[in-house]
Every structure is written in structure tokens, then in C-alpha cells.
Amino acid sequence: MSAGTPDSPAIRVLGAEAVAGRRLEEQTDGMELRLREWEGSDLVAGITRARAGDYSVSTNGTDALLEAYGALARRLGFDAVAVPRQVHGTEVLRVDGAALAAPGGESAPAVLLAGRVDGLVTTRPGLLLVSTAADCIPVYLRDRAGRGVGLAHAGWRGVAGGILDRAVAAMTWAGARREDLEIHLGPGICGACYEVDAPVLDALGLGGERARVDLRGILASRALAAGVRAVTVSAHCTRCGAAGLHSHRGSGGQAGRMAAFIGARRT
Numbered sequence: 001m002s003a004g005t006p007d008s009p010a011i012r013v014l015g016a017e018a019v020a021g022r023r024l025e026e027q028t029d030g031m032e033l034r035l036r037e038w039e040g041s042d043l044v045a046g047i048t049r050a051r052a053g054d055y056s057v058s059t060n061g062t063d064a065l066l067e068a069y070g071a072l073a074r075r076l077g078f079d080a081v082a083v084p085r086q087v088h089g090t091e092v093l094r095v096d097g098a099a100l101a102a103p104g105g106e107s108a109p110a111v112l113l114a115g116r117v118d119g120l121v122t123t124r125p126g127l128l129l130v131s132t133a134a135d136c137i138p139v140y141l142r143d144r145a146g147r148g149v150g151l152a153h154a155g156w157r158g159v160a161g162g163i164l165d166r167a168v169a170a171m172t173w174a175g176a177r178r179e180d181l182e183i184h185l186g187p188g189i190c191g192a193c194y195e196v197d198a199p200v201l202d203a204l205g206l207g208g209e210r211a212r213v214d215l216r217g218i219l220a221s222r223a224l225a226a227g228v229r230a231v232t233v234s235a236h237c238t239r240c241g242a243a244g245l246h247s248h249r250g251s252g253g254q255a256g257r258m259a260a261f262i263g264a265r266r267t
């Protein structure tokens with residue numbers, strides 16, 4: 001027992017050295033931060049800011065969810081949106097096809113509540129994928145050759161369980177080649193802000209009693225190990241950044257949730 005040092009002056013940041021990805025700053029666009037470097041004539045990618053409201057799936061009722069996500073899809077130009085009920089697991093679901101036909105026509109985007117999964121992939125134009133977060137890392141995936149997009153939610157449990165590898169595998173099952181994949185690790189808690197103790201360090205294979213951990217650094221190294229060549233890392237931290245984002249830790253657990261999103265508009 002090394003008692004007597006309640007506040008260690010030199011807590012290391014583990015995982016940060018593994019950040020091989022290029023820094024990439026999402027651009028502020030009113031209610032959202034947008035990943036302009038990925039966006040083109042059809043692709044849309046970004047994350048809502050706190051001012052856009054609370055997109056929490058676990059605390060909002062079904063009617064509120066249908067309204068909030070339907071409005072988000074409409075605002076971004078999509079006729080359907082898939083919303084996972086995240087459980088800090090590693091299941092990744094492919095969503096495509098006829099099940100998402102919008103019953104209400106163009107004026108009412110279809111909202112699919114996609115079950116207890118932490119990642120979604122699709123090859124369907126017109127379908128927006130979302131993932132909620134407030135410190136956890138949104139993992140954006142796209143196939144440079146245009147065969148699909150994906151989005152996963154990675155907190156420490158997801159990182160430890162291998163959500164990134166599951167999401168990469170799901171993209172390849174959907175038709176993408178591994179070498180054509182690009183991954184962006186979006187706004188989330190940074191290594192300087194994320195102090196954890198032994199159970200989390202053990203789960204991440206790092207060991208020790210207490211340390212700071214850079215989840216995006218670990219995810220970047222996992223992505224490179226999985227054969228993904230293009231990895232970028234958001235410059236924004238949900239807790240210490242100034243982009244107006246929800247932070248679970250920064251709010252003492254009172255924060256709402258942001259909605260990260262990606263999809264290809266129907267052309």
C-alpha cells in the first residue's frame with residue numbers, strides 16, 4: 001500500500017503515444033460540428049452540439065426519440081435514420097433495405113430503433129446512422145470506394161471488448177476492402193481528462209492502480225493493427241474543449257447526449 005499520496009503529481013497518460021492518426025478538427029456549423037473533410041456531394045458526417053438538445057436514447061421516451069431523430073434526419077436531408085440502444089457492448093448491426101421504407105412519405109423520415117447494439121453499418125443511400133455519446137468516442141467508418149459507412153460507440157468497455165475490430169469486420173462483410181477503409185475518431189474525452197482506476201486499466205490491458213487514458217490513442221493503434229491505413233483523430237475534447245459539447249464527466253453525470261451521425265444522401 002502506498003498510502004499518503006492522494007493526488008499523485010505525475011499521473012501518466014496511457015495510450016497517447018499510440019496516436020498515429022492525423023488530427024482533424026470538425027467545423028462548427030450552428031447546431032453541429034461537421035466533418036467537412038469527409039463530406040462531399042452525398043456524404044454527411046458530424047455530431048450535434050449541446051445546444052441542439054439531448055438525444056439520449058435511454059432517458060427519452062419513444063415519442064420524443066421519434067420526434068428528435070426524425071427532425072435530425074429531415075434537417076440533414078435523409079429519409080430514414082437508424083438509432084441504436086447502446087449497451088457498452090460490441091455488437092455491430094448491418095442495416096439495409098426494404099425494412100426501412102418510409103411509411104409516411106418524404107415529409108416523415110422513418111426512424112428505426114435498431115436494438116441493443118453499439119455499432120451500425122449500411123450501404124443504403126438515404127439512411128442516416130447515429131450514435132449517442134457524451135465523453136465516449138464516436139468511431140466513424142467509411143469506404144473510400146463508396147461501399148458503405150459505419151458508426152460505432154466506444155467507451156472503455158467497448159474498447160476493451162473490441163468494438164473497433166467488430167465494426168471493421170462489419171464494413172468488410174458489407175463489401176468494403178480493409179485497405180479502402182477510413183476511420184475518424186470523433187469528439188470525446190481526451191487523455192488529460194480521463195482518469196481511471198485499476199478495473200478499467202486491467203480491462204484495457206494496461207495495468208496499474210490509477211492513470212489517465214487516451215481512448216482515441218488506443219483506438220487509433222487498434223485501427224492500424226486491423227489494417228486500416230487512414231486514421232484521423234478529432235481535435236475536440238468533450239470535457240476541456242470549447243466546442244459546446246455534452247460531457248458526462250464534466251457535468252457530474254447530468255449531461256445529455258449528443259448524436260453523432262453519418263450517411264450518404266440519396267442522389
Ligand SMILES: [Zn+2]
Pocket residue numbers: 189190191192193237238239240241
Ligand atoms: Zn480534455
